[in-house]
Amino acid sequence: MTPADLSLTVLHAVRRAVDEGALLVDVPARVRVERPRGGGVGDYASSVALGLARPAGRSALDVAAILRERLRDSPGIRAVDITGPGFLNFTLDGDSDRRVVADVLAAGARYGYSDALASTRVRLFPADEPRAALLVETVVRLLRAQGADAAVAAGPGAERLAVVPAPADFRPDALGDDAARWALLRPAAHDHVLPGAPLLVQHERNALFRVRYAHARVRRLLHNAARLGFTPACAEHVDAPLLLSLLGDHPAVLLSAARLRAPDRVARQLEAVADALLAFQHTVLPLGDEKPSAAHRSRLALAEAAGTVLAGGLTLLGISAPDQI
Structure with missing residues (x-):
C-alpha cells in the first residue's frame, strides 16, 4: 500500500462514517498521511481526526475512534493506533513493501502518475525569461502527469509563476541542457x-551526477545479474526501510510538486532516492562463491524499482537518464 492508497483508504473511511451518520461533517477533498512524528508509531500517521473534530462537535479522540473502527480490516493495514490528542497511526502489513516494488515495476516510468487533478484546469501565462519559461514548461508537465488539463496560454485567469530570474551571465549553452535544467529547477x-x-564535475558532491550515476548503476546491476543467470523478482521482504519508504512516498511527492508548482520537490526526492540506492546497491549481487538466491532477486527488483523512479523523475524535469556514465 502506497501513501496515496492509504490516503484514499482513510478518505473512504471518513465517507463511510458520514454516510452511516456517525460523523456529521463535510467529507474533505483529500486526507494527508505522513511519516509519524515524535510519539507516533507504525509506518504512517494522519491528523484527519483533529481537523474533523470541531465541525463534528466531537473530541478528536472520539473522531479517531470512529475512523479506526472503519479502518481495522482494510486490506494492507495491519494495525491502527491512536496517539496523542487524536492522531491515527497506521502499521502496514508485511507484504506492503513488496507491493510498492511491484507497483513501480508495473507502472514503469509513469509510477506516481494519477488522475488526482483530473477535474482541474490550469492555464499558465507564458514567460520570456529563461528560468521562468522552463519552470512553466515543467509545471505543465507535472500537472498533466496528475491528470490536470494544463497548458501555456495568455488571457484572463492565466496564472503567472513568480520566480527569481537567472543571472544575466547564465549560459545554458556552456552547461548543456541537462546541467542547465538542474541549475534552474x-x-x-x-x-x-x-x-x-x-x-x-563528475563527483559525489554534484547532486545531478549522483542521481544520474545511481540510475546508471542500476542498469549495470541488471546487466551483471543477467550474466550470473538471475533476474529481478519480488520474492521476499528486503531490509531497506529508507529506500522503500522513499519509493512509497514518490506518488505523493509528484502530486505535491504539481499542486505547489514546485519542480524542486521532485529534484530533492530524486537526490534522496539516489543516495539511499547508492548506499544499498552493494548488497544486491552475490559475493565471491555465493549463489544467487531469492534474497538477491528481491534486492535486484528493489534496485530496478529505484532506478525506474529516478528515470521517471528525471524525465519529468526534462533531464536525460543515461544507462552509462
Missing part, C-alpha cells in the same frame, strides 16, 4: 540559480 523558485560549473 533544483532550487525553489524563490531561490537563486545554482552555479553551473560544479554541475559539470
Whole structure:
C-alpha cells in the first residue's frame, strides 16, 4: 500500500462514517498521511481526526475512534493506533513493501502518475525569461502527469509563476541542457540559480551526477545479474526501510510538486532516492562463491524499482537518464 492508497483508504473511511451518520461533517477533498512524528508509531500517521473534530462537535479522540473502527480490516493495514490528542497511526502489513516494488515495476516510468487533478484546469501565462519559461514548461508537465488539463496560454485567469530570474551571465549553452535544467529547477523558485560549473564535475558532491550515476548503476546491476543467470523478482521482504519508504512516498511527492508548482520537490526526492540506492546497491549481487538466491532477486527488483523512479523523475524535469556514465 502506497501513501496515496492509504490516503484514499482513510478518505473512504471518513465517507463511510458520514454516510452511516456517525460523523456529521463535510467529507474533505483529500486526507494527508505522513511519516509519524515524535510519539507516533507504525509506518504512517494522519491528523484527519483533529481537523474533523470541531465541525463534528466531537473530541478528536472520539473522531479517531470512529475512523479506526472503519479502518481495522482494510486490506494492507495491519494495525491502527491512536496517539496523542487524536492522531491515527497506521502499521502496514508485511507484504506492503513488496507491493510498492511491484507497483513501480508495473507502472514503469509513469509510477506516481494519477488522475488526482483530473477535474482541474490550469492555464499558465507564458514567460520570456529563461528560468521562468522552463519552470512553466515543467509545471505543465507535472500537472498533466496528475491528470490536470494544463497548458501555456495568455488571457484572463492565466496564472503567472513568480520566480527569481537567472543571472544575466547564465549560459545554458556552456552547461548543456541537462546541467542547465538542474541549475534552474533544483532550487525553489524563490531561490537563486545554482552555479553551473560544479554541475559539470563528475563527483559525489554534484547532486545531478549522483542521481544520474545511481540510475546508471542500476542498469549495470541488471546487466551483471543477467550474466550470473538471475533476474529481478519480488520474492521476499528486503531490509531497506529508507529506500522503500522513499519509493512509497514518490506518488505523493509528484502530486505535491504539481499542486505547489514546485519542480524542486521532485529534484530533492530524486537526490534522496539516489543516495539511499547508492548506499544499498552493494548488497544486491552475490559475493565471491555465493549463489544467487531469492534474497538477491528481491534486492535486484528493489534496485530496478529505484532506478525506474529516478528515470521517471528525471524525465519529468526534462533531464536525460543515461544507462552509462
